[in-house]
Amino acid sequence: MTDIERYVRAATRDNTRRSYQAAVEHFEVHWGGFLPATADSIARYLVEHADVHAVSTLRQRLAALGQWHLSQGFPDPTKAPLVRQVLRGIRTLHPAQARQATPLLLQHVRTAVQCFETEAQQAEAAHDLPALLRARRDRALLLLGFWRGFRGDELARLQVEHIQAEAGVGISLYLPRSKGDREGLGVQHRTPALKALCPVNAYLQWIEVAGLARGPVFRKLDRWGNLSDAALNSNSLIGLLRRMLERAQLPAALYTGHSLRRGFATWATANGWELKALMSYVGWKDAKSALRYIDAAQRFGELAVPAPTPLLPGKD
Structure with missing residues (x-):
């Protein structure tokens, strides 16, 4: 070549x-x-x-x-x-309604994180390193993906050497390449530490237990708990996300790789974020793209009737 x-x-x-x-x-x-x-x-x-x-x-x-x-x-x-x-x-x-990912709502994120934390505590008590690795990885992946509104390919391309995190302060993540980065200059993302469901603590706990100093942040774990040197394939993240949510007894089949992104946009809108601020944070270049991710019902705030939580198949 x-x-x-x-x-x-x-x-x-x-x-x-x-x-x-x-x-x-x-x-x-x-x-x-x-x-x-x-x-x-x-x-x-x-x-x-x-x-x-x-x-x-x-x-x-x-x-x-x-x-x-x-x-x-x-x-x-x-x-x-x-x-x-x-x-x-x-x-x-042949008109067709655009298909949209089901947003993963904050209460479902909280349910899943609680499940992973319980798994981690049980694994530590049993000195089960493979189970501890899986619980810590999945917790970090879910919280970083949600609070940053990342797509699956962005999560798969995160590198430890491009991330700076400080407990109680925040996390900075650099992506050399991104879909919205037309000039190829790279994009710097920042997220503060949070009082609960903190992505910073989740990331630090994951890289500590996995012993990661460089290379991909999120990697494949085989059935025996062996951690791969290669990054997760972005095409496999939908299946991984659904398996994660199944462990938390959530309706996993509803969600796709864009559910984290749409879930964050839904949360941000409900909490008063202006569209311009949301676009800047997530990385949307035009309002039309951003509006496709926002649940219009959230704009009615407390007056809107909460949607019922979908049931798992076979449960009532």
Whole structure:
């Protein structure tokens, strides 16, 4: 790989590169399209998948195909008027409500943390290091993820050497790369120490019991309690989060990797955070993105009827 190719590759996030590659493969291999494509073939591709994929998925496929043509020196057929009109028609005839993650509310965070703390105390009493590692890791992951409004990929990319934490004061976390960091300058996140459910104490207890001095903060633990040197895969965090919540007897199947982020946004809104302050803290660049995460019912404050806690399957 030449230096030019290396820098060009670095300009695109790994997840974006993989999704674009899959989209081009779907058009060319699975559908049987030819590249370079014409506007007519792109339009037919959209029509044949109009009732199969969401408009957001079709737009992502168009972005991938457009990028392929431009990178190969061809005109971009996805910008043709015919393609735009077809996509507009699909959006009209196949409206779909955007799916949103269920927010993990603060009371559920508290329930889970209490469960993990009980597990840690029992593990210490039984001198069970694997169980203690799991309890401390899961508590730190949940509290850092919630109070910072982190996405799964951000939690997976945290490095010990990029974090400064002081008990009773706060924690500073540096991410060299982030989805909202378009300039690639890195982002510094700060969170104060809290009187309860403190992410700072949870982080310090985790790295102490795990003996971590550098490398990934959150790592895989196998069934025997062996701690991996590699970071958790961001794609595995949904499953991990659900297993964590199952241990606390919470309706785990409702939650996704964005539930922590939406849960914090819901809490912050209910506690009077202005939208601008919330956007700055979490890292949203525009209000439209932020509003998708905020539960509108919270704006009614104490007058709103609290939603009942969902029951686990088979319980009444």
